[in-house]
Amino acid sequence: MKKHILVIAQYFYPEEFRINDICSEWVKRGYKVTVITGIPNYPHGKFFEGYGLFKKRKETYNGVEVIRLPLIPRGNNAIMLALNYLSFVVSGFFWKVFTSLKADYVYIFEVSPMTQALPGVWFAKKRKIPCYLYVQDLWPENVEIVTGIKNKLVIGLIGKMVDYIYKHCDKIFTTSESFVKAIVNRNVEKSKVEYWPQYAESFYQPVEGLDCSEIPNDDRFNITFTGNIGIAQGLDVLPRAAEILKSKGFENQVRFNIVGDGRYKDTFVEHIKQMKLIDMFNFIERQPAEEIPIFMSHSDAAFLSFANNELFNMTIPAKLQSYLACGKPILASASGETEKIIATSKSGFCTQTGDEEELATSIINLMSLKDEDRKTMGKNARSFYERNFDKKYLLDKMDQNFQ
Structure with missing residues (x-):
């Protein structure tokens, strides 16, 4: 008989998160998978077309049964975001009370908010089944950064909720080694916490010969960012670096392609216009994840x-x-874990977070390399990915927890 995995994930298809692929792979491996999620509204803050409080509340995706709980969409301000987080928990509580669903395991895919883990913990406790938590965002630290809340009482209460969740999970998986240490420091047994890095979906690979009209085919050096455009991404370093490049005469030699959407996008675009740098930027609407390798193939660096x-x-x-999976040289303005991976893989240049001078220098250095040297960086990236983030190896490892 197939084992039944109940997945709790506030975000799920058609929202683009790795849990979509993980669940699809589990179905291929013979598991029955049910996902408890919200009505899709990320990152725009409003319900996706075709979805709503009375529309498409149940569906099947790649063999995965999807049940959507009612929630308040994220909107575009902190109050709406808080209501979004809270409404999923309230809906999850009532779902837990009234559902007749049975499962063998609960698996919680935790990107912010951590609050979404509560319905999963409650369900596992009620059914007396193992509960696994996959931590992508550390709380309460993430709350302080994203919301700016510094109130010790509020942060303390959130910390107690986090400790409650950790205590009632049988196993906690993390996306980085540093997260393991941070969670253990909250008095969680070390044997309970395990590093399980993310993999990229199979379509992330080097591709050639496919057209991409959004990125002009000219002599400019194309540097491409893809994904959510929010405060946490620290993208303001780009126009500052662009200003330096412009002062050095590189204005018509570099193009920054920004592929994506998010709460900070309008402000970011306006900021670039005010700096009179818009000619160095190319904004492209959010794309399906499957299309990203094509954009990468027309880029000189990610x-x-x-x-x-x-x-x-x-x-x-x-x-x-x-x-890494797309096999492109990487430019990063980041420290810590990201810096370590780029240095170890020899896949590009990583500069200190927010340092526009260093970033501008790295861009010039990357541009000045021979094509062959940049290709070597791209090959290093793909090779490192295959050695460290292989999908089959990681899913086999997770399977051991379900035996």
Whole structure:
């Protein structure tokens, strides 16, 4: 008889998160998978077309049964975001009370908010089944950064909730080694916490010969960022670096392609216009994840950055695995775990978080390399990915926990 995995993930298809692929792979491996999620509204802050409080609340995706709990969409301000987080927990509580669903395991895919783990913990406790938590964002640290809340009472209460969740999970998986240490420091047994890095979906690989009209085919050096455009991404370092490049005469030689959407996008675009740098930037609407390798194939380098915060030094962003898998040289404005991976893999240049002078210098250095040397960096990236983030190896490892 197939084992039944109940997945708790506030975000799920058509929202683009790795849990979509993980669940699809589990179905292929013979598991029955049910996902409890919300009505899709990330990152735009409003319900996706075709979805709503009374529309498409149940569906099947790649053999995965999807049940959508009612929630308030994220909107575009802190109050709406808080209501979004809270509404999922309230809906999850009532779902837990009234559901007749049975499962063998609970698996919680935790990107912010950590609050989404509560319905999973409650369900596992009620059914007396193992509960696994996959931590992508550390709380309460992430709350302080994203919301700016510094109130010790509020942060203390969130900390107690986090400790409650950790205590009632049988196993905690993390996306970085640094997260393991941080969780153990909250008095969690070390044997309970395990590093299980993210992999990139199989379509992330080097591709050639496919058209991409959004990135002009000219002599400019194309540096491409893909993903969510938020405060945490620290993208303000790019226009500052662009200003330096412009002052050195590189204005017509470099193009920054920004592929994606997010709460900070409008402000970011306006900021670049005010700096009179818009000619160096090419904004492209959010794309299906499957299309990203095509954009990478028309780019000379992939870019990622973080806002300057100790928490982000501990984080390995999901896009790093995607970039490595696409076999492209990487430019990063980041420290800690990201810096370590780029240095070890010899896949590009990583400068200190937020340092525009260093970043501008790295861009010039990368541009000045021979094509062959940049190709070697790209090959190093793909090779490192295959050795460290192979999908089959990681899913086999997770399977051992389900035996």
